[in-house]
Amino acid sequence: MAKDKLELARGPRPHVPGGRMAEALTRMMLEERRFPRLVRFVQVLRKWRAVTVAFVVAAMAVVFVADVIAVGWFIISGFYLLPLSASAVILRFRPTLYLCGVALALSGAVMLARRAEGPEPLLFYLFEVLACVGLLVLSHLLSQVDRISRRAGLRARYAEAVADIAGMSGSGESADEIVAFALDRIRVEIGAQAALVLRLRDGVWSGVAAHGVDVAAGELRLPFAVLQDAARSLEEDGAIIGASCLDRTALADVDDARILSAAEALSPLRSCLSVPLRAHGEELGVVVLGRTEADSSFAADQVRFAESVAGYTAVALDSARLTRELAARERDLSLVVASSLDFAASLDLGEVLRAVIGRLTAALSVSQCDIYSVDLDREKLIALAGIDVDDPRRVSTPGTEIDMRRWASTVAAIESGSTVVVYGSQDERLSTEETRYFDLRGFTGLLALPLKARDRVIGLVELFDRDAGRRFTQSEIDLAEAVGQFAALAIDNAR
Known part of the structure; x- marks a missing residue:
């Protein structure tokens, strides 16, 4: 980072971007009930x-x-x-x-x-x-x-x-696998030809899972107004039965070819049942079940069944989320313990710095990591080590000094003694130099982590990312801070 900050005038360079359920997601078929032969014979005749x-x-x-x-x-x-x-x-x-x-x-x-x-x-x-x-x-x-x-x-x-669905929530299956399994199960039980799970984000319906339609779930992106019944089911927190899945009037105003292609896959559905997925007051999505027969409708028992299973599916999804969070916390704890042992195993500053960079880049999957020591008296940052995962040739030169007053996010992290997170080059907390640096290197996110030992800031870690949709979660920030605490002690001891 230090080398690049001193060479901004060179201009921009090209950026190089960096199943357990597979066999189980088949149609659930209930076993034939073991009735006496006469009863089975009567059932055949009734057909x-x-x-x-x-x-x-x-x-x-x-x-x-x-x-x-x-x-x-x-x-x-x-x-x-x-x-x-x-x-x-x-x-x-x-x-x-x-x-x-x-x-x-x-x-x-x-x-x-x-x-x-x-x-x-x-x-x-x-x-x-x-x-x-x-x-x-x-x-x-x-x-x-x-x-x-x-x-x-x-x-x-x-x-x-x-x-079956509740059991999956504690079996380690992913949320996508639980949704796909539950969706196919509901569709088979109530005799629907198509079944979808949609999520509403920023006024757009996006597909989470899909069965029985000629479009992949990831390609389903429809405007809010096109699926009015689905929106009503979320608003009223109850099942809604409609004569058609699509609002033709709203669809007539759409001219995007991809949206029209996705809508075409839903056009054969003549009767649709929309059921909300909600757990602990949080909207997880909506289940849409459709039939192609024009005169077909859903019986009251089928609606209650779909609502009940959808409710348990939402709870299973929430349980799966909690299980993942618990597993992530256990993984983070193991990483912190392993990091502390790595840092304490050596008094060589170079080895400690390499261990810190390796742990942080692996744990947070970032594009670049730079470590600096801080000279508060001279208001300078001194580069210690760094790495660019996408382009290893572009590394910081150890010993390079930088005027930290030119970097507003750096000053904010050092003066507050707390982590600073920035997204995008247009963030108002960035200085002009930082904005140019973000644009030059293609960065979309920054996590500035001060290193504190003996109640003072002795260093700074800057973690950059190039994924436009990336947002650092609170657990990732907590993990970085925990690793940073041990790193600060190890760097202080090594020095």
Whole structure:
């Protein structure tokens, strides 16, 4: 840095820029429930209702013909109960009601045509009526059992999905893996053709995960106004069902080809369910589930299921974040301990400086690191060591002296004794020289760290970065300060 600061007049030089779940992100298929064979057979027949209706009608026709042919055998009409029983079990209440009416009408017509006399035919006909009533009651009860079973099945799938998603939060999976797994699980369970997770930042929807659409999640960037239902779900903190995912009126005002291409991938969706992802009051995003059928909608149970799983997904994401933060703190602590041991292992100043630079550049992944000693009486910075990770040839020359009054951020860090963080060459805290230096070297961020020993500032570490979107987190700043404390003691002892 010192060498470059003294040679700004040379002009700018070109800047050289510097899965555990992979196989598990397949569609979750629930295991086939182990029902008795008869129950499974009935379930198959219920899927083929037309075949069942044809069989019942044909069987009733056979009974009718036999009843007409068998003169004197009025009990033949009792065999209507066999196809009617099949109807009660398979077709359920409404079809069975109609078929019972037809069977009683046919049986009564045959008896009247033969002018059946005596109590026996009347009693047998009464038995048929009571049997039909019993079959109707049975079909109604079976329908209620089906309804309860569906609810129980939904709750079972909900519990299973919640357990799977919540379990992932503590298994070391990344947030992206948790989102992708949960998104595909919700989509499969409620029968949606497409599923997205979107995040709203600075008035723009950006994709986090996507299934069932012809566009990658990273390419999904849509203006706020285009997805009104998604915005409403965040605002109202509840599920919103819309007839279309896109607001065509707002989309008509867009002329960006990339936005239009992303919107085209969502245009086939005719019915959309938007569910917010929120944990501890923090908005994490919104889940958008879509179907391509124009007349398709989402049942109340499906909406509740999506809301519940989305809620647990948000909690799982938050838990994953806390787990990562804990792991990062443990890693930082290990780094600080290792750094202190490295610094204490040598009294050679050169070795200590190399260790400090190596630890800080590796821990914070910065582009450049420079270390200076501070002469407060002469208001000078004396270069001790430095490195440019992107261009190792551009290093500071040890012993170079710099007037620190020309560098406002340096003065601020030394006078306050605390870390100073600057982003961009337009930061008002930078001096004219620093602004030119930022532009010359392509820097976008600076972390100026004073080194203090025996209650005074003895040195300064400057960490530069070239990533335009980079922001030093508080944990990174704390880590740099902790390493800096041991570095200051080691440098002071070595000197």
